[in-house]
Amino acid sequence: MSIEANSIKQDFPIFKIKMNGKPLTYLDSTATSQRPNQVIDAVDAYYKEYNANIHRGIYQISERASEAYDESKRKVAKFINAESMQEIIYLRNATEALNLVALAWGDANISKGDHILISEMEHHSNIVPWIVLAKKKEAVLDYIKLDAKKAKLDMGSLKEQLEKRPKIVSVTHASNVLGTINNVREITKMAHGKGAVVLIDGAQSAPHMEVDVGDIDCDFYAFSGHKMLAPTGIGVLYGKEAILDKMEPLLTGGEMIKSVEHHAYSWNDLPWKFEAGTSNISGGIGLGAAVDYLSSLGMHNVREHEKQITRYALEKLSKINGVTVYGPDINDMDERGGVISFAIEGIHPHDVSQIFDSEGIAIRSGHHCAMPLVTKTLAQPALSRMSFYIYNNESDVDKAIEAINKAKKIFKIA
Ligand SMILES: Cc1ncc(COP(=O)(O)O)c(C=O)c1O
Incomplete structure (x- = not known):
């Protein structure tokens, strides 16, 4: 078709x-996509027909809202070929997803003198969180060079930088300026070969091409709903279950807990452990409708x-x-x-x-x-x-x- x-x-x-x-x-x-009636109607239906908070109400419309929200995560998991919805965390946007990795994973895993590797082709959202982390931890932020003539990453420079054994490599899948699509599968393989964790900024790829996080084999993948027909205020962080399991949540409060005592608490299961407070329920439902729309086109x-x-x-x-x-x-x-x-x-x-x-x-x-x-x-x-x-x-x-x-x-x- x-x-x-x-x-x-x-x-x-x-x-x-x-x-x-x-x-x-x-x-x-x-910058942002437009929205089809199918997405607008899905959001409208939630507010008009079954508006309720999720995962807490034992009554019909709350159960319907919970199911629609969870179903949206199952759709997103299938859309990017994640293993399960446990690996799909809903946040505000790609920026928040990239920050979550820098703040939660970075705080626990980056120490003084460690190297962090990004590229000369990144959006501010995949630069500034690393500048902040590097400053805080006295770590070193390195850049993969861009071959400006070809408008591609210089793979020789990547190889060179990997010799410094960075703890994390974070690169964009597709450039929002040059349009370049990076071979993130190859980059991931090379980075894993040197023991680095890999984060891919998928803000400009998830809306436009088939994405298979299993095939890329990255540890994290971040993207925004609003660039792929969904409402603003909903974004996704994919993370491999094994790595998310080990991470501490960034924000705490309701929804992300299993139990709370006066001086202690225990985390909820994935992915809820990273979603403190009431979620963007309508946004999640809208994202599910957007994924349906794109999937029907192929x-x-x-x-x-x-x-x-x-x-x-x-x-x-x-x-x-x-x-x-x-x-x-x-x-x-x-x-x-x-x-x-x-x-x-x-x-x-x-x-x-x-x-x-x-x-x-x-x-x-x-x-x-x-x-x-x-x-x-x-x-x-x-x-x-x-x-x-x-x-x-x-x-x-x-x-x-x-x-x-x-x-x-x-x-x-x-
Ligand atoms: C490559 C890339 N990464 C990250 C972002 C940040 O996306 P958002 O503003 O939705 O968080 C953008 C936005 O244009 C982008 O193009």
Whole structure:
């Protein structure tokens, strides 16, 4: 089955709106995706038909809410091929998931002088928690170098850094700036070979491709619901049961306990031990509906659809004078996702965004929460970025190309 973006668009009420009097062309799904009726309706039904707290009420609507929330975790476990829902922790977003590993696992396992390894391609959410941990523990934070020409991680640099025997290696599966898809299976194998624990930032991969955490063999995998059709405020940390079992919870209080006395308590079973307090129940139910929606399309088809649009866009962009695209080459589509960061010579990216906006097109301009990558490694003050998802098609790309030509005309650039 191939993806028909035009019919998919019918499921997304946002596409009925106009932006600056023009039909909305949404090319910023890397920041957050839009939501289909199926997700909105699932959240709506929870609030209207069975709103109750979970795992505590012995009455019908609470039992129904508990079942829907737990069922959502079973769906997510299947979606990424985890062994069971015990390995699926619901948090607010990928950022919170990455922080949980840095704070809970890091606090117990990182000591003075230990090495932590990340890459030059990371989002701030996979940099700052490690800076904080390294400072607190007097540990050393190292970076896998980026081969900026190829827009890929330098595997020689990874090899070199692994000789320092880092305790943890934390890398992104797919770059939100370059679109690069890293070979996380190979990275995990190499890191495990040197005794490191591996955390993968899946914020830009789980929404866009088949993810098999069993095959990758990573110890942790983090992603956000809002980038994959689900509501905001729900994210996932996958962790291997054996490692989660040994970890101490980060937050304490209700739900995460089995028993409490005046001066002692015992933890709840996985995954509840990491979910203190009332959960984002509607978000979890919405995420379950989002997973249903994506699974019915098939993640293989999602990926193929994005590849096709990206290839189309790269071809068109290559024909425009003065446009530089950052990311792997068009002949490298197997290692490139549907994210295209670009610069137009002589026009600031913020001006580019404003001109796109006037045409009803939403793109992102800035450092994309990856300042070390954009401003240092790529030496750009900012970049414009268009990104694609299931509801985009080639006519969206055509509109973006027209907007680039309009920007060049306004700024009198040949
Ligand atoms: C690669 C990557 N990692 C982490 C994040 C953080 O996601 P969130 O803001 O949903 O926590 C993002 C967000 O854009 C991202 O692109």
